[in-house]
Amino acid sequence: MFAFSLTIFWGALLLFLVQPLIARFILPWFGGGPAVWTTCMLFFQLLLLGGYAYAHFSISRLTPRRQVITHLVLLALAVALLPITPGDDWKPNDGSHAAGHILLLLLGCLGLPYLVLSATGPLLQAWFSKANPGVSPYRLYALSNVGSLLALLIYPFYLEPQLSRQAQADGWSWGLAIYAGLTAWCGLKVWKSAAADGTDAKQEDAEAPASAWRKLLWFALPACGVMLLLAITNKLCQDIAVVPFLWVLPLSLYLLSFIISFDSPRWYHRAFWLPLFAVLLGMVLWNLYQAESHPDITPLATLYLGTMFVACMVCHGEVYRLRPGASRLTGFYLSLSAGGAAGGLFVALVAPFVFPDYFELHLALFLTAALVLVVLRQDPILPFREGRARWAWAFPFLALAALGYGLADVATTSLHGSLSTTRGFYGVLKVNDNDAGNDGLHHLTLQHGATIHGLQYVDPEKRTDPSSYYTSTSGIGRLLRAHKPGGGRRVGAIGLGCGTLAAWGRPGDTFRFYEINHDVAHLATSTFTYLKDSKAKTELVMGDARLSMEREADQQYDVIVLDAFSSDAIPVHLLTLEAFDHYQRHLKPDGAIVVHVSNRYLDLHPVVYRIADKIGFPAITIDDNDTAYEDAGFYGSDWIIMTRNEVLLQQPLLRDVTKETVEFPARIMYWTDERSDLLSILASEEGSFLRWLQGL
Helix, strand or coil: CHHHHHHHHHHHHHHHHHHHHHHHHHHHHHCCCHHHHHHHHHHHHHHHHHHHHHHHHHHHHCCHHHHHHHHHHHHHHHHHCCCCCCCHHHCCCCCCCHHHHHHHHHHHHHHHHHHHHHCHHHHHHHHHHHHCCCCCCHHHHHHHHHHHHHHHHHHHHHHHHHCCHHHHHHHHHHHHHHHHHHHHHHHHHHHHHCCCHHHHHHHHHCCCCCCHHHHHHHHHHHHHHHHHHHHHHHHHHHHCECCHHHHHHHHHHHHHHHHHHHHCCCCCCHHHHHHHHHHHHHHHHHHHHCHHHCCCHHHHHHHHHHHHHHHHHHHHHHHHHCCCCHHHHHHHHHHHHHHHHHHHHHHHHHHHHHCCCCCHHHHHHHHHHHHHHHHHHHCCCCCCCCHHHHHHHHHHHHHHHHHHHHHHHHHHHHCCCEEEEEEECCEEEEEEEECCCCCCCCEEEEEECCEEEEEEECCCCCCCCCCECCCCCCHHHHHHHHCCCCCCCEEEEECCCCCHHHHHCCCCCEEEEEECCHHHHHHHHCCCCHHHHCCCEEEEEECCHHHHHHHCCCCCEEEEEECCCECCEECHHHHCHHHHHHHHHCEEEEEEEEEECCCCCECCHHHHHHHHHHHCCCEEEEECHHHCEHHHCECCCEEEEEECCHHHHCCHHHHCCEECCCCCCCCCCCCCCCCCCHHHCECCCCCHHHHHHHCC
16 A cells, blocks of 8 residues: 555656646746646646546556556656756747647657656556455545645745756656656556456456446536636736746645545535535626726635635535446546546637637636536435426526526626727737727727736827826836937837837837737737837837847847736746846946836835846836826836936936835845745735735
């Protein structure tokens, strides 16, 4: 028992340690958006399905000794293919076809090791059953999920802050070698206790095949769980930051539901979990209706995470109730894995094409509720199946219809007032028409997720006016008024939005924009006219800004503007010390780096100031929130200006509004590609969600 328990635990630990590890390696190459993690999760689900299929084939077609030989040979090949770290030749040239590029990269670097590890759970549980006849192997599945959960918890809190990425990858490689040894130990036990093939066949035939309905539920319930997991992870990462901690929190809750459900049938009681699920569904629907009135993410995130956990408890608890005997174990796990892969495939690849916004969350909630009713309706031990009592089923089905109508109404209402909605790999973009009447303030806004990324007045006399975060009183507006205002400047802008920054262009200027999202570029050159109307020469470089700057010759910029956000989330790789090394290479000696740090949930000031201090750039903050008047197109903003040009910092336009520098806690350090600490930069007023996370 000990050998199998240790091997299954260790294999699951490695299986889930490598997920955030490899995702963090490639995240900077694809813009740092939440879809990178979603695509990685799709790969993991598909390879998990492949591993389960291999285990099912091995158990059903091969003798025990051939199973051992086959698995050990595959493990030896996997170890021989180490290390798993992707080389620079995998870096993309631009931001197109990102999902396919990520899947090919992961397959090339991690394919076989992950496939072999994925087979651990069902294969070794089947081996355990052969070596220990009559002993249930299902608690080993719960142990497997304990190992997975432990991996997810130690990664963001210990491995990520303490070890470099390369050290993490090297340690994982040694871990895989240890796993190969442990598997050989288990294989030796199976080899010695292998029974005749005829005995195995009789055991297989002793149990009747599962019904088609039961097999369908084995597939559909896990699919809904994965859809909810990925949809809620997308929401958290889109509005805060794409970092391992916010990947592993929902995934940890998802695994916890597996652990509880598969440990023992005593943990899942319908009388508790089903009413709780119904109440939470009602609360989610209400909050979706009220989302615009409650921008604080704390109650919404708590509600969504709680609903996901309870929904997964229901899905996995019902799946466990429908489990077969040990002789059909691998087929059961194969169905679970296929459902999970289908859910991941839908969220990562199908939903962006069929839904204009993130409506897979709405669909997953409805499908989970519908499946629960199907399960209950098929259960022969429940009442309400015949006689007068059967009319009681009308009430839950009416409630389901009301839920479906409400979710559909919320989805359609969210699209009202939008001139266009575009969804792609990097998120949802909406162009909204804000007609303020006949006062000349009629304008169009570009919204990315929950955040406005710029606006433009419709009135021809005002459409070239800088607006939103780029007004004349903003930090960037003041800098461009003070630094070579007559023209002749070369400006590099990381992040395009609707192109508002180009309104500051003067004859002789060159404004060079770096943008990874082709949908943003299309809107900025068609719907919005800042680029076309600018007096400056404008250039557009497609692809991740950091990768583009790595490849380019020195650009000799007078000003570099860092203003790249995905909704309100920050691409962490653009705020690291290594990224600023690239910015300095492209900057003139008297030039300035300007960083837009406005954020609802994170206080980015200390991170930028720590980097400024490290590279020897004096820095000032210009807070323009007092002049905010959103109806008129003036948005509050915080900008940090970094420059060695002391004369520039003494210009009255900057000096007179410089915000007094405050002391930041010593625990906050500058970020690097190897280490970044999200939890240390909690926003002073609206970071309550992250404060809550830090207190966990």
